[in-house]
Amino acid sequence: MLNYIFVFLIVLSFAAYFYYKTKQFRSTLPIRKKWYKAKAGVALGMFIIAFGLNTCIIYPTLVGFAIATVFIVVGFMEAYSNFKRARHEGRFVQEEYELNK
Template structure:
């Protein structure tokens, strides 16, 4: 059972890192300021997901009290980061289309 969970968490780690890299690349290539902020927030959500998956994977790799402590810290930090950036992405996403229309 732990091998299956380990593969699932590693899958989420890899996918979230790919999304983080994708959104950071989109951020650097974008020229509109709100769109840059939107991509930054989306990359932050992917980074938060990465940290959460990494922390949860630590409980499988290191099933000790230190491993659980590290997992709790990483999960809390990742959840805070993902939640904050999710709120930012939703807020700035409202203005992306408007900014695009104004700068045609």
């Protein structure tokens, strides 16, 4: 049952990554592009974390746990750094929109 939850999270985070990457390419304003890029990075980090947790369930061996740990740590670093960047740039998105009306 837990495996299905992680597979659902993997699919959901990949869909969010694809959505924000598409929004990034279609945006014309530079800050908004960076904001969407950071949001896509958060979704990618969540994808990597969910993949690592799913690896723990599928391969409950020492090697599986070691690989899962690497995925979880890398995913957490990716999600956290992009979350901070998205929060910082999110403050300027509305201001940039108002200036470029």
